[in-house]
Amino acid sequence: MERYIVLNAQFLFTPGPVNVAENLRSAVIKSDICHRELEFDTLLSNIEHKILSLFQIEKRNRYRVVVITGSGTAANESMLSSVAGQGDVLILSNGEFGERLANTSKIHNAHTHVIEKPWGKGFDLSQIEAFLDAHKVSVIAMVHHETCSGMLNPLHLIGALAQKHGALFIVDGVSSVGAEPVDMEGCNIAFCSSSSSKAIGSYPGLSFVIGQTIQFEKLKHHKPKTTYLDLALFYRFLTTTGQTPNTPAIPLFFALDQALTNILSEGVVKRFDVIRQRANDLRRGMLKLNLKFLIDEKDMCSILTTVHVPWSVNVSDLRRRLRENGIIIYEGKGCFKDKVFQVGNIGEMTDLDIIFFLQNLEVALLKCQAGGNDDVDPIRKSWPTLKLLDQSEEPAIS
Template sequence: MLDKFLLFTPGPVNVAETLRLAISKEDICHREPDFDALLGSIEHKLISLFQIRNRARYRAVVITGSGTAANEAILSSVVGKGAILILSNGEFGGRLHKISLIHNKKTHLINMPWGTPFDLTQIATYLATHKIDVVAMAHHETCSGMLNPLAEIGALAKANGALFVVDGVSSVGAEGIDMEACNIAFVSSSSSKAIGSYPGLSFVVGRKKHFKRLKRHAAKTTYLNLATFYAFLKDHSQTPNTPAVPLFFALEQALIDILREGVTKRFARIKARADLLRDGMRRLNLDFLIEEADMCSILTTVRMPPSMSVRDLRDRLREKSIIIYEGKGCFAGKVFQVGNIGELSDYDIRFFLAALKDVLLTLQADAADLVAPVRPMGANLLMPPSSDRMQVKVVV
């Protein structure tokens, strides 16, 4: 056992020591200039994180609540009496649809099977034949690891006079999101995923002109009304409700660390970690759920060898202080997920790969009636390439 858990998950994540110090800073009142300055500093850094060129055209509000809070703030605030089209190919697209149904009577849905890329021709046809005011989509569909296209969907929305809003909860901080080029009106995200801070804060970055138009719509919620957040930010440099102040200190420090490293360098480092993990798992002859070209750089979804249990794999890795995700929904029991964000070193990744190999060999031995005898000395774990293989083989 290590002296801490290694969180190979898409969030929460292991945080840097700088954040542990930041969250313990002095107590301040959120209605004093100290907090005004802190919120302004965070907003400035969020705009820098997105590498927005026309900075004066954008604002960023911070919400005390998880990424779902930011998504609900958008979906309950931007549609008004208009129509919204939700694009879903997984759990979080489905969550956007569920939220929108609560707040918007004219909610449309294009629903693809989990892990299936969107059909751009289908979307274009739908937008051409329906009056749609807003298009919403999850950028990174965490249930499969698929990264959905921003530029193409943004162009279709613009061509049909619709706003484009994006759930960037698990991709912001690891993937480039060009709000200007992709015609994104609003994007949401969270503190605890690729940004690498503690859970409990979310934010919405958007065009100033779109924030201003929110006051035209009747409020559908109190706490998550995006127009209210924008008014308090613009008029008072504050939040409308009592914020989780220590988490704001931690978020600012996380953004300081990212910008000090450089956004582009950070993206490349996270991608290199993903490549190291994927190469190691390929060497164990494990199969991935989707094509690597479609994957986000924060997460890999791996098919489980059918002679083994995901729960057993998870429990055995936990005994070695490693935490992974199980698959959900239609992927439950069929896949496991390995994240590579937060404070994970190359050494941690190699430790994980060695532990994974050891656990798979152990589980293979436990399923001795389905597999060949294990030879631990110099053995390499190999599996037949067929997706419907029924056993794991160990060869020397």
């Protein structure tokens, strides 16, 4: 099966950034407006209401959303620097981004504690509860989807512990929101962050924090620890002027608004189902190639699969060979470096793109195993060739 590549086009099989819908390209150059005028107030209000719909929140007055010009890390730092006041913070970490939460919290909160598990390993709830029994904690923070491994951490279990011990539960939902359900009320989540450029499917550069209105109101009693990322200031501007405290990246707001419209037009639940089906298709295809996954499928998020590299394959070589056909994947980081590669399935992606990826992955693996020899026929005889299409019914690709 041959795929015709547009010059300089890349197929982003990554957890973000992603290939965006065509109508976002039009939205990003939609109009020149001033961020201190009614047009921006309306735009920001529309985005807030659409994010509340994405979270399937019915009691709208109980939650508000602030939008920040900055990546998901900016939203996380905004929460960690603004919510705890002088109280103790407990960070639950089982990967790269849990470690980032811990490092960020330590900058802003003198009393930061960390319960750390190896990357890709689940939390021990009894250990967490024992810690909470012995320490008075104001805030518990956790990454929902730990991208370094692909693990989806349990919101409802940690939220229940936070509620039992009188702590606020804040969640890094940067890479899960838009692909996985996040029940703010049911999981006792006080604040949750996310990003424009992951499962929501827009351009990089914006993030947001959705939170309980009552908890936003309490932030004014805390002394600010930052200037740009003061969550209380963002909330005050939102509620008094309908604007942001600093000059926003207005074109990205137009694009985010369109991306949210796309999701709501498709239907939130259907959107989740489509992303999960893509993941299942990719995983079935990679299993047919005798590849093995880092973690059990039951623990995986629906946006990403982390795959063990066969012993005879160099991951950088594999990535280079895929890139030659415009396919971009991630390599492992930290303790997973040179041991895994990662395949995302969010953004604009078709069934044909998935087939194209899997067939290129098979060839790239064969070439890597052949030691750089492009003649892969000898090794192909012992390799489980992928057959995803009835060749007599293969669709034309233009």
